[in-house]
Amino acid sequence: MSNGNSPEDERPFEDVSEEARPSIGRALQQARIAAGLTVDDVSTATRVRLPIVHAIEADDFAPCGGDVYARGHIRTLARAVSLDPVPLLEQYDDDHGGRPAPTPAAPMFEAERIRPERRGPNWTAAMVAAIVVVIGFVGFTLVKGEDDGSTSQVADGATPSAGKTTSPTPTDTKPVDPKPEPSDSAIAAAPQDKVTVQVSATDGRSWISAKDHNGRLLFDGLLKQGQSKTFQDNSKIRLVLGDAGAIQLYVNGKKINDDFRPGAVERLTYTKGDPVVG
Structure with a gap:
């Protein structure tokens, strides 16, 4: 097994017969070496763990965790080394009892x-409604004070003039931002x-x-x-x-x-x- 440091140091499996179809692992290994890639290169590019890449190249699919994952790793590794994954997947299905049943x-x-x-509850709408109620209550209190001839207390320390009440300026009331930061x-x-x-x-x-x-x-x-x-x-x-x-x-x-x-x-x-x- 290669340590993944140099593709030139790796040697492909011995071919028993020229007419024999190469195994899935051997085909992937030969394509990787031909592309000038190490096992570390392939693992980094595909995010398939290094032990799984080594195991697949040795035709050991048990570490993959099942047929679905094994087929996915074969497809990913084949594409990383510019190899058509379809024949390899068909070969895997032939060797392991066919393609998995589709999800219902x-x-x-x-x-x-x-x-x-x-x-979930619409917290933004609830906040806006609460602000509208508060502003409406403040406005109603100010209007009622003017009707009764009473002196309104103005924010920011302003003094009302004699004989009339003072209405709040646009800077007197500042509504709260109705859009809180989402959590x-x-x-x-x-x-x-x-x-x-x-x-x-x-x-x-x-x-x-x-x-x-x-x-x-x-x-x-x-x-x-x-x-x-x-x-x-x-x-x-x-x-x-x-x-x-x-x-x-x-x-x-x-x-x-x-x-x-x-x-x-x-x-x-x-x-x-x-x-x-x-």
């Missing part, structure tokens, strides 16, 4: 439909009687799997960079993240700041209340 459409649609059904909880507001998990691929792409408390599959597939998925259940959401370092989580309206490593596979469980990693 109904659970995916249901997971996508959850987010608009539940909306993490306001951005991802969620109902307290359910567990709500938002998964966003902010730093890359990752395969994710989500199940509810009954083990029913909500989603199993690739989340591209910039895409988000929201899942909701009455008591529990179970997640598997293929590349946790590329994912940002909001759980029950709170941002999760766990230091996930790039390329790390994480299995997480979240429930109602404060986020708890399972």
